[in-house]
Amino acid sequence: MPHFQDDLDHLKERLLVMAGAVEEQVRASVQSLVDRDHELVEQVLAGDDPINRLHIEIDERCFRLLALHQPVATDLRVVVSGVKINSDLERIGDFAINVAEATLRYLEHPAVKPLIDVPRMADIAQGMLRDSLNAFVRQDSRLAREVLDRDDSVDRLKERVFRELIGIMCSDAQVTQSALELLLISRHLERIGDHATNIAEEAIFIASGRDVRHHGRDGGPRGADPAPRREE
Amino acid sequence: MPHFQDDLDHLKERLLVMAGAVEEQVRASVQSLVDRDHELVEQVLAGDDPINRLHIEIDERCFRLLALHQPVATDLRVVVSGVKINSDLERIGDFAINVAEATLRYLEHPAVKPLIDVPRMADIAQGMLRDSLNAFVRQDSRLAREVLDRDDSVDRLKERVFRELIGIMCSDAQVTQSALELLLISRHLERIGDHATNIAEEAIFIASGRDVRHHGRDGGPRGADPAPRREE
Numbered sequence: 001m002p003h004f005q006d007d008l009d010h011l012k013e014r015l016l017v018m019a020g021a022v023e024e025q026v027r028a029s030v031q032s033l034v035d036r037d038h039e040l041v042e043q044v045l046a047g048d049d050p051i052n053r054l055h056i057e058i059d060e061r062c063f064r065l066l067a068l069h070q071p072v073a074t075d076l077r078v079v080v081s082g083v084k085i086n087s088d089l090e091r092i093g094d095f096a097i098n099v100a101e102a103t104l105r106y107l108e109h110p111a112v113k114p115l116i117d118v119p120r121m122a123d124i125a126q127g128m129l130r131d132s133l134n135a136f137v138r139q140d141s142r143l144a145r146e147v148l149d150r151d152d153s154v155d156r157l158k159e160r161v162f163r164e165l166i167g168i169m170c171s172d173a174q175v176t177q178s179a180l181e182l183l184l185i186s187r188h189l190e191r192i193g194d195h196a197t198n199i200a201e202e203a204i205f206i207a208s209g210r211d212v213r214h215h216g217r218d219g220g221p222r223g224a225d226p227a228p229r230r231e232e
Numbered sequence: 233m234p235h236f237q238d239d240l241d242h243l244k245e246r247l248l249v250m251a252g253a254v255e256e257q258v259r260a261s262v263q264s265l266v267d268r269d270h271e272l273v274e275q276v277l278a279g280d281d282p283i284n285r286l287h288i289e290i291d292e293r294c295f296r297l298l299a300l301h302q303p304v305a306t307d308l309r310v311v312v313s314g315v316k317i318n319s320d321l322e323r324i325g326d327f328a329i330n331v332a333e334a335t336l337r338y339l340e341h342p343a344v345k346p347l348i349d350v351p352r353m354a355d356i357a358q359g360m361l362r363d364s365l366n367a368f369v370r371q372d373s374r375l376a377r378e379v380l381d382r383d384d385s386v387d388r389l390k391e392r393v394f395r396e397l398i399g400i401m402c403s404d405a406q407v408t409q410s411a412l413e414l415l416l417i418s419r420h421l422e423r424i425g426d427h428a429t430n431i432a433e434e435a436i437f438i439a440s441g442r443d444v445r446h447h448g449r450d451g452g453p454r455g456a457d458p459a460p461r462r463e464e
Contacts, residue, residue, distance in 0.1 A: 062312070063308065063309070063312060066298065066308055066312070067304050067305070067308055070302035070304075072299050072302075073299070076295065076298055076299055077295070080294070080295060080298070080312075080315060083312060083315060083316065084315065084316075084319060087316060087319070
Protein backbone atom coordinates (compact mmCIF):
# COMPACT_ATOMS: atom_id res chain seq x y z
CA MET A 1 0.00 0.00 0.00
CA PRO A 2 1.53 3.32 -1.02
CA HIS A 3 2.25 5.84 1.71
CA PHE A 4 -0.41 8.43 2.33
CA GLN A 5 2.06 11.30 2.06
CA ASP A 6 3.25 10.12 -1.36
CA ASP A 7 -0.32 9.88 -2.62
CA LEU A 8 -1.13 13.31 -1.23
CA ASP A 9 1.93 14.85 -2.87
CA HIS A 10 0.96 13.25 -6.13
CA LEU A 11 -2.56 14.67 -5.83
CA LYS A 12 -1.12 18.15 -5.35
CA GLU A 13 1.17 17.68 -8.36
CA ARG A 14 -1.74 16.69 -10.55
CA LEU A 15 -3.76 19.69 -9.38
CA LEU A 16 -0.82 21.91 -10.35
CA VAL A 17 -0.66 20.26 -13.78
CA MET A 18 -4.39 20.85 -14.23
CA ALA A 19 -4.05 24.46 -13.08
CA GLY A 20 -1.21 25.03 -15.55
CA ALA A 21 -3.27 23.63 -18.40
CA VAL A 22 -6.28 25.73 -17.45
CA GLU A 23 -4.18 28.88 -17.12
CA GLU A 24 -2.75 28.30 -20.59
CA GLN A 25 -6.29 27.96 -21.97
CA VAL A 26 -7.25 31.28 -20.42
CA ARG A 27 -4.13 32.97 -21.79
CA ALA A 28 -4.58 31.56 -25.27
CA SER A 29 -8.28 32.37 -25.47
CA VAL A 30 -7.67 36.07 -24.79
CA GLN A 31 -4.56 36.10 -26.99
CA SER A 32 -6.66 34.80 -29.86
CA LEU A 33 -9.08 37.68 -29.28
CA VAL A 34 -6.34 40.32 -29.21
CA ASP A 35 -4.51 38.94 -32.25
CA ARG A 36 -7.72 38.06 -34.14
CA ASP A 37 -6.15 34.63 -34.56
CA HIS A 38 -8.63 32.00 -35.76
CA GLU A 39 -6.11 29.20 -35.55
CA LEU A 40 -5.45 29.89 -31.87
CA VAL A 41 -9.19 29.89 -31.16
CA GLU A 42 -9.40 26.40 -32.63
CA GLN A 43 -6.47 25.29 -30.47
CA VAL A 44 -8.27 26.50 -27.36
CA LEU A 45 -11.45 24.69 -28.33
CA ALA A 46 -9.46 21.49 -28.84
CA GLY A 47 -7.71 21.98 -25.49
CA ASP A 48 -10.75 21.25 -23.40
CA ASP A 49 -10.66 17.46 -23.68
CA PRO A 50 -7.33 16.98 -21.88
CA ILE A 51 -8.59 19.20 -19.06
CA ASN A 52 -11.78 17.20 -18.75
CA ARG A 53 -9.74 14.01 -18.55
CA LEU A 54 -7.58 15.53 -15.82
CA HIS A 55 -10.75 16.54 -13.97
CA ILE A 56 -12.01 12.98 -13.87
CA GLU A 57 -8.59 11.56 -13.02
CA ILE A 58 -8.12 13.93 -10.08
CA ASP A 59 -11.62 13.29 -8.78
CA GLU A 60 -10.91 9.55 -8.81
CA ARG A 61 -7.56 10.17 -7.13
CA CYS A 62 -9.21 12.07 -4.26
CA PHE A 63 -11.76 9.34 -3.86
CA ARG A 64 -9.16 6.55 -3.74
CA LEU A 65 -7.12 8.56 -1.27
CA LEU A 66 -10.11 8.85 1.06
CA ALA A 67 -11.08 5.21 0.68
CA LEU A 68 -7.59 3.78 1.01
CA HIS A 69 -6.07 5.91 3.77
CA GLN A 70 -9.13 7.28 5.58
CA PRO A 71 -7.26 10.46 6.52
CA VAL A 72 -8.39 12.65 9.43
CA ALA A 73 -7.90 16.24 10.57
CA THR A 74 -5.87 18.47 8.24
CA ASP A 75 -5.07 15.65 5.84
CA LEU A 76 -8.78 15.04 5.38
CA ARG A 77 -9.41 18.73 4.79
CA VAL A 78 -6.71 18.84 2.12
CA VAL A 79 -8.29 16.00 0.21
CA VAL A 80 -11.81 17.46 0.49
CA SER A 81 -10.43 20.80 -0.68
CA GLY A 82 -8.79 18.97 -3.55
CA VAL A 83 -12.23 17.81 -4.66
CA LYS A 84 -13.55 21.37 -4.62
CA ILE A 85 -10.53 22.96 -6.26
CA ASN A 86 -10.67 20.36 -8.99
CA SER A 87 -14.26 21.47 -9.72
CA ASP A 88 -13.23 25.12 -9.76
CA LEU A 89 -10.43 24.40 -12.22
CA GLU A 90 -12.75 22.50 -14.50
CA ARG A 91 -15.18 25.42 -14.52
CA ILE A 92 -12.42 27.91 -15.26
CA GLY A 93 -11.48 25.70 -18.19
CA ASP A 94 -15.07 25.94 -19.39
CA PHE A 95 -14.93 29.72 -19.15
CA ALA A 96 -11.84 29.75 -21.38
CA ILE A 97 -13.91 27.81 -23.89
CA ASN A 98 -16.70 30.37 -23.52
CA VAL A 99 -14.20 33.14 -24.27
CA ALA A 100 -12.99 31.27 -27.34
CA GLU A 101 -16.55 30.72 -28.58
CA ALA A 102 -17.42 34.39 -28.08
CA THR A 103 -14.17 35.31 -29.82
CA LEU A 104 -15.21 33.28 -32.84
CA ARG A 105 -18.40 35.34 -33.05
CA TYR A 106 -16.57 38.59 -32.33
CA LEU A 107 -14.14 37.98 -35.19
CA GLU A 108 -17.00 37.96 -37.69
CA HIS A 109 -17.18 41.76 -37.27
CA PRO A 110 -14.66 44.60 -37.37
CA ALA A 111 -13.02 45.45 -34.03
CA VAL A 112 -15.17 47.64 -31.77
CA LYS A 113 -12.37 49.29 -29.82
CA PRO A 114 -8.73 48.78 -28.90
CA LEU A 115 -8.44 46.01 -26.34
CA ILE A 116 -6.64 47.15 -23.22
CA ASP A 117 -8.71 46.35 -20.16
CA VAL A 118 -9.82 42.90 -21.31
CA PRO A 119 -6.26 41.52 -21.64
CA ARG A 120 -5.44 43.19 -18.34
CA MET A 121 -8.32 41.36 -16.68
CA ALA A 122 -7.03 38.11 -18.15
CA ASP A 123 -3.52 38.79 -16.84
CA ILE A 124 -4.74 39.41 -13.32
CA ALA A 125 -7.04 36.40 -13.38
CA GLN A 126 -4.21 34.14 -14.57
CA GLY A 127 -1.97 35.38 -11.78
CA MET A 128 -4.73 34.79 -9.25
CA LEU A 129 -5.20 31.27 -10.52
CA ARG A 130 -1.49 30.50 -10.32
CA ASP A 131 -1.06 31.98 -6.87
CA SER A 132 -4.18 30.43 -5.42
CA LEU A 133 -2.90 26.99 -6.36
CA ASN A 134 0.54 27.75 -4.98
CA ALA A 135 -1.07 28.98 -1.78
CA PHE A 136 -2.99 25.72 -1.51
CA VAL A 137 0.00 23.49 -2.16
CA ARG A 138 2.32 25.41 0.16
CA GLN A 139 -0.40 26.07 2.73
CA ASP A 140 0.47 29.77 2.47
CA SER A 141 -2.49 31.78 3.71
CA ARG A 142 -0.74 35.12 3.19
CA LEU A 143 -0.44 34.48 -0.53
CA ALA A 144 -4.04 33.29 -0.59
CA ARG A 145 -5.21 36.55 0.98
CA GLU A 146 -3.30 38.51 -1.63
CA VAL A 147 -5.30 36.66 -4.26
CA LEU A 148 -8.53 37.75 -2.58
CA ASP A 149 -7.42 41.36 -2.74
CA ARG A 150 -6.69 41.14 -6.44
CA ASP A 151 -10.23 40.00 -7.12
CA ASP A 152 -11.37 43.55 -6.48
CA SER A 153 -9.18 44.81 -9.33
CA VAL A 154 -10.77 42.33 -11.72
CA ASP A 155 -14.22 43.38 -10.56
CA ARG A 156 -13.38 47.07 -11.04
CA LEU A 157 -12.01 46.45 -14.52
CA LYS A 158 -15.12 44.53 -15.43
CA GLU A 159 -17.29 47.41 -14.25
CA ARG A 160 -15.29 49.78 -16.44
CA VAL A 161 -15.53 47.50 -19.47
CA PHE A 162 -19.26 47.12 -18.91
CA ARG A 163 -19.79 50.87 -18.67
CA GLU A 164 -17.76 51.59 -21.77
CA LEU A 165 -19.42 48.89 -23.86
CA ILE A 166 -22.91 49.84 -22.83
CA GLY A 167 -22.01 53.37 -23.93
CA ILE A 168 -20.85 52.02 -27.28
CA MET A 169 -23.81 49.75 -27.75
CA CYS A 170 -26.49 52.27 -28.50
CA SER A 171 -27.75 55.77 -28.28
CA ASP A 172 -31.13 55.10 -26.68
CA ALA A 173 -29.58 54.34 -23.33
CA GLN A 174 -32.90 54.10 -21.53
CA VAL A 175 -34.08 50.97 -23.30
CA THR A 176 -30.67 49.46 -23.75
CA GLN A 177 -29.86 49.42 -20.10
CA SER A 178 -33.13 47.75 -19.23
CA ALA A 179 -32.89 45.22 -22.00
CA LEU A 180 -29.40 44.39 -20.93
CA GLU A 181 -30.54 43.72 -17.38
CA LEU A 182 -33.11 41.27 -18.66
CA LEU A 183 -30.48 39.65 -20.74
CA LEU A 184 -28.28 39.25 -17.69
CA ILE A 185 -31.15 37.86 -15.68
CA SER A 186 -31.84 35.26 -18.29
CA ARG A 187 -28.23 34.21 -18.12
CA HIS A 188 -28.33 33.89 -14.34
CA LEU A 189 -31.30 31.63 -14.72
CA GLU A 190 -29.64 29.55 -17.33
CA ARG A 191 -26.76 28.97 -14.98
CA ILE A 192 -29.10 27.96 -12.21
CA GLY A 193 -30.30 25.25 -14.58
CA ASP A 194 -26.70 24.33 -15.26
CA HIS A 195 -25.95 23.91 -11.59
CA ALA A 196 -29.01 21.77 -11.12
CA THR A 197 -27.61 19.73 -13.99
CA ASN A 198 -24.34 19.30 -12.14
CA ILE A 199 -26.26 18.06 -9.15
CA ALA A 200 -28.16 15.64 -11.33
CA GLU A 201 -24.91 14.29 -12.70
CA GLU A 202 -23.71 13.70 -9.15
CA ALA A 203 -26.96 11.89 -8.50
CA ILE A 204 -26.43 9.64 -11.50
CA PHE A 205 -22.94 8.89 -10.32
CA ILE A 206 -24.18 7.92 -6.87
CA ALA A 207 -27.07 5.86 -8.15
CA SER A 208 -25.45 4.04 -11.04
CA GLY A 209 -21.72 4.43 -10.47
CA ARG A 210 -21.31 5.97 -13.93
CA ASP A 211 -19.58 9.27 -14.37
CA VAL A 212 -21.56 11.11 -17.03
CA ARG A 213 -19.62 14.34 -16.85
CA HIS A 214 -17.90 15.33 -20.09
CA HIS A 215 -19.79 12.64 -21.92
CA GLY A 216 -22.84 12.71 -24.09
CA ARG A 217 -26.10 12.36 -22.25
CA ASP A 218 -26.22 8.70 -23.28
CA GLY A 219 -22.99 8.09 -21.39
CA GLY A 220 -20.95 7.52 -24.54
CA PRO A 221 -17.54 9.11 -24.98
CA ARG A 222 -17.51 12.74 -25.95
CA GLY A 223 -16.75 13.24 -29.62
CA ALA A 224 -14.56 15.77 -31.37
CA ASP A 225 -17.22 18.43 -31.66
CA PRO A 226 -17.71 20.22 -28.39
CA ALA A 227 -20.61 19.06 -26.25
CA PRO A 228 -22.96 21.73 -24.91
CA ARG A 229 -21.38 23.68 -22.10
CA ARG A 230 -22.67 23.27 -18.62
CA GLU A 231 -21.90 26.83 -17.65
CA GLU A 232 -22.14 29.52 -20.14
CA MET B 233 -21.01 7.49 18.69
CA PRO B 234 -24.05 8.05 16.47
CA HIS B 235 -24.75 5.50 13.78
CA PHE B 236 -23.37 6.31 10.36
CA GLN B 237 -26.72 5.78 8.68
CA ASP B 238 -28.41 8.29 11.01
CA ASP B 239 -25.75 10.90 10.29
CA LEU B 240 -26.02 10.27 6.57
CA ASP B 241 -29.81 10.60 6.65
CA HIS B 242 -29.44 13.82 8.56
CA LEU B 243 -26.99 15.14 5.98
CA LYS B 244 -29.48 14.41 3.23
CA GLU B 245 -32.25 16.13 5.18
CA ARG B 246 -30.13 19.24 5.61
CA LEU B 247 -29.29 19.29 1.90
CA LEU B 248 -33.03 19.13 1.16
CA VAL B 249 -33.65 22.03 3.55
CA MET B 250 -30.93 24.03 1.83
CA ALA B 251 -32.32 23.17 -1.60
CA GLY B 252 -35.79 24.27 -0.51
CA ALA B 253 -34.46 27.60 0.73
CA VAL B 254 -32.50 28.17 -2.46
CA GLU B 255 -35.46 27.24 -4.64
CA GLU B 256 -37.61 29.75 -2.77
CA GLN B 257 -34.98 32.43 -3.35
CA VAL B 258 -35.04 31.73 -7.08
CA ARG B 259 -38.83 31.80 -7.17
CA ALA B 260 -39.07 35.03 -5.19
CA SER B 261 -36.38 36.82 -7.17
CA VAL B 262 -38.20 36.27 -10.46
CA GLN B 263 -41.58 36.96 -8.86
CA SER B 264 -40.28 40.34 -7.71
CA LEU B 265 -39.25 41.06 -11.29
CA VAL B 266 -42.62 40.09 -12.74
CA ASP B 267 -44.64 41.95 -10.09
CA ARG B 268 -42.22 44.93 -9.95
CA ASP B 269 -42.26 44.35 -6.19
CA HIS B 270 -39.47 46.25 -4.40
CA GLU B 271 -40.32 44.74 -1.03
CA LEU B 272 -39.93 41.22 -2.34
CA VAL B 273 -36.54 42.13 -3.82
CA GLU B 274 -35.39 43.24 -0.38
CA GLN B 275 -36.64 39.97 1.11
CA VAL B 276 -34.57 38.02 -1.39
CA LEU B 277 -31.47 40.08 -0.62
CA ALA B 278 -31.97 39.42 3.10
CA GLY B 279 -32.49 35.71 2.44
CA ASP B 280 -28.91 35.03 1.51
CA ASP B 281 -27.50 34.92 5.04
CA PRO B 282 -29.48 31.85 6.20
CA ILE B 283 -28.35 30.03 3.06
CA ASN B 284 -24.75 30.92 3.67
CA ARG B 285 -25.05 29.59 7.21
CA LEU B 286 -26.55 26.35 5.92
CA HIS B 287 -23.71 26.09 3.44
CA ILE B 288 -21.11 26.22 6.21
CA GLU B 289 -23.10 23.90 8.46
CA ILE B 290 -23.46 21.24 5.76
CA ASP B 291 -19.82 21.47 4.80
CA GLU B 292 -18.87 20.86 8.44
CA ARG B 293 -21.35 18.00 8.62
CA CYS B 294 -19.76 16.29 5.63
CA PHE B 295 -16.34 16.72 7.11
CA ARG B 296 -17.33 15.29 10.50
CA LEU B 297 -19.01 12.40 8.79
CA LEU B 298 -15.84 11.54 6.93
CA ALA B 299 -13.63 11.97 9.99
CA LEU B 300 -15.85 10.07 12.41
CA HIS B 301 -17.07 7.15 10.32
CA GLN B 302 -14.45 6.90 7.58
CA PRO B 303 -17.00 5.56 5.10
CA VAL B 304 -15.96 3.59 2.03
CA ALA B 305 -17.46 2.65 -1.35
CA THR B 306 -20.90 4.10 -2.07
CA ASP B 307 -21.24 5.70 1.35
CA LEU B 308 -18.03 7.61 0.73
CA ARG B 309 -19.24 8.71 -2.69
CA VAL B 310 -22.47 10.02 -1.20
CA VAL B 311 -20.62 12.19 1.28
CA VAL B 312 -18.18 13.50 -1.32
CA SER B 313 -21.14 14.28 -3.58
CA GLY B 314 -22.74 16.04 -0.63
CA VAL B 315 -19.75 18.38 -0.52
CA LYS B 316 -20.13 19.20 -4.21
CA ILE B 317 -23.90 19.55 -4.18
CA ASN B 318 -23.62 21.87 -1.21
CA SER B 319 -21.34 24.11 -3.29
CA ASP B 320 -23.75 24.02 -6.22
CA LEU B 321 -26.64 25.03 -3.99
CA GLU B 322 -24.70 27.91 -2.52
CA ARG B 323 -23.89 29.18 -6.03
CA ILE B 324 -27.50 28.91 -7.11
CA GLY B 325 -28.36 30.99 -4.05
CA ASP B 326 -25.87 33.58 -5.24
CA PHE B 327 -27.49 33.64 -8.67
CA ALA B 328 -30.86 34.38 -7.06
CA ILE B 329 -29.17 37.35 -5.40
CA ASN B 330 -27.79 38.41 -8.78
CA VAL B 331 -31.29 38.26 -10.23
CA ALA B 332 -32.58 40.39 -7.36
CA GLU B 333 -29.80 42.95 -7.79
CA ALA B 334 -30.44 43.17 -11.53
CA THR B 335 -34.16 43.47 -10.82
CA LEU B 336 -33.48 46.47 -8.58
CA ARG B 337 -31.74 48.17 -11.50
CA TYR B 338 -34.39 47.04 -13.98
CA LEU B 339 -37.18 48.54 -11.87
CA GLU B 340 -35.64 52.01 -12.24
CA HIS B 341 -36.96 52.03 -15.83
CA PRO B 342 -40.29 51.30 -17.51
CA ALA B 343 -40.85 47.67 -18.52
CA VAL B 344 -39.19 46.72 -21.80
CA LYS B 345 -41.56 43.95 -22.81
CA PRO B 346 -44.11 41.54 -21.32
CA LEU B 347 -42.28 38.87 -19.35
CA ILE B 348 -43.21 35.40 -20.49
CA ASP B 349 -40.07 33.42 -21.24
CA VAL B 350 -38.08 34.62 -18.24
CA PRO B 351 -40.60 33.32 -15.65
CA ARG B 352 -40.85 30.13 -17.69
CA MET B 353 -37.09 29.66 -17.47
CA ALA B 354 -37.31 30.17 -13.72
CA ASP B 355 -40.09 27.58 -13.42
CA ILE B 356 -38.12 24.97 -15.28
CA ALA B 357 -34.94 25.72 -13.35
CA GLN B 358 -36.77 25.42 -10.02
CA GLY B 359 -38.20 22.07 -11.04
CA MET B 360 -34.77 20.88 -12.11
CA LEU B 361 -33.33 21.91 -8.79
CA ARG B 362 -36.06 20.13 -6.82
CA ASP B 363 -35.85 16.95 -8.87
CA SER B 364 -32.08 16.81 -8.93
CA LEU B 365 -32.04 16.82 -5.13
CA ASN B 366 -34.75 14.21 -4.96
CA ALA B 367 -32.81 12.10 -7.44
CA PHE B 368 -29.74 12.36 -5.23
CA VAL B 369 -31.55 11.52 -2.00
CA ARG B 370 -33.51 8.62 -3.51
CA GLN B 371 -30.62 7.48 -5.70
CA ASP B 372 -32.98 7.69 -8.65
CA SER B 373 -30.90 7.95 -11.80
CA ARG B 374 -33.95 7.98 -14.08
CA LEU B 375 -35.22 11.17 -12.48
CA ALA B 376 -31.73 12.63 -12.66
CA ARG B 377 -31.56 11.96 -16.39
CA GLU B 378 -34.89 13.70 -16.86
CA VAL B 379 -33.34 16.76 -15.24
CA LEU B 380 -30.52 16.68 -17.77
CA ASP B 381 -33.04 16.66 -20.61
CA ARG B 382 -34.83 19.68 -19.22
CA ASP B 383 -31.61 21.67 -19.26
CA ASP B 384 -31.94 21.86 -23.04
CA SER B 385 -35.30 23.66 -22.71
CA VAL B 386 -33.73 26.27 -20.44
CA ASP B 387 -30.89 26.75 -22.89
CA ARG B 388 -33.30 27.13 -25.80
CA LEU B 389 -35.42 29.67 -23.89
CA LYS B 390 -32.30 31.62 -23.02
CA GLU B 391 -31.29 31.72 -26.68
CA ARG B 392 -34.71 33.08 -27.58
CA VAL B 393 -34.60 35.73 -24.84
CA PHE B 394 -31.13 36.74 -25.95
CA ARG B 395 -32.17 37.08 -29.58
CA GLU B 396 -35.25 39.09 -28.75
CA LEU B 397 -33.43 41.43 -26.38
CA ILE B 398 -30.54 42.02 -28.72
CA GLY B 399 -33.17 42.97 -31.31
CA ILE B 400 -34.69 45.41 -28.87
CA MET B 401 -31.42 46.84 -27.71
CA CYS B 402 -30.45 48.86 -30.71
CA SER B 403 -30.80 49.48 -34.38
CA ASP B 404 -27.12 49.41 -35.33
CA ALA B 405 -26.95 45.66 -34.93
CA GLN B 406 -23.43 45.39 -36.29
CA VAL B 407 -21.76 47.23 -33.43
CA THR B 408 -24.15 46.03 -30.78
CA GLN B 409 -23.52 42.40 -31.40
CA SER B 410 -19.79 42.85 -31.25
CA ALA B 411 -19.88 45.03 -28.18
CA LEU B 412 -22.11 42.51 -26.48
CA GLU B 413 -19.62 39.74 -27.16
CA LEU B 414 -16.90 41.77 -25.51
CA LEU B 415 -19.14 42.41 -22.61
CA LEU B 416 -19.79 38.71 -22.25
CA ILE B 417 -16.11 37.95 -22.47
CA SER B 418 -15.37 40.37 -19.69
CA ARG B 419 -17.91 38.60 -17.54
CA HIS B 420 -16.34 35.22 -18.25
CA LEU B 421 -13.04 36.63 -17.16
CA GLU B 422 -14.44 38.12 -14.02
CA ARG B 423 -15.84 34.75 -13.08
CA ILE B 424 -12.51 33.12 -13.70
CA GLY B 425 -11.20 35.52 -11.09
CA ASP B 426 -14.04 34.54 -8.82
CA HIS B 427 -13.20 30.89 -9.11
CA ALA B 428 -9.59 31.56 -8.35
CA THR B 429 -10.88 33.42 -5.30
CA ASN B 430 -12.82 30.35 -4.23
CA ILE B 431 -9.65 28.32 -4.51
CA ALA B 432 -7.79 30.89 -2.46
CA GLU B 433 -10.41 30.67 0.25
CA GLU B 434 -9.94 26.91 0.32
CA ALA B 435 -6.25 27.53 0.66
CA ILE B 436 -6.78 29.82 3.65
CA PHE B 437 -8.99 27.21 5.20
CA ILE B 438 -6.37 24.53 4.81
CA ALA B 439 -3.52 26.69 5.97
CA SER B 440 -5.11 28.46 8.90
CA GLY B 441 -8.21 26.44 9.68
CA ARG B 442 -10.39 29.53 9.29
CA ASP B 443 -13.35 29.52 7.01
CA VAL B 444 -13.41 32.93 5.33
CA ARG B 445 -16.34 32.24 3.04
CA HIS B 446 -19.34 34.53 3.52
CA HIS B 447 -17.29 36.74 5.80
CA GLY B 448 -15.44 39.98 5.24
CA ARG B 449 -11.91 39.59 3.99
CA ASP B 450 -10.66 40.22 7.55
CA GLY B 451 -12.48 37.11 8.72
CA GLY B 452 -15.08 39.07 10.69
CA PRO B 453 -18.76 38.17 10.48
CA ARG B 454 -20.61 39.42 7.46
CA GLY B 455 -22.69 42.50 8.20
CA ALA B 456 -26.17 43.43 7.12
CA ASP B 457 -25.10 45.00 3.85
CA PRO B 458 -24.34 42.34 1.30
CA ALA B 459 -20.68 41.54 0.73
CA PRO B 460 -19.48 41.54 -2.88
CA ARG B 461 -20.70 38.51 -4.75
CA ARG B 462 -18.27 35.86 -5.79
CA GLU B 463 -20.09 34.89 -8.95
CA GLU B 464 -22.22 37.14 -10.92
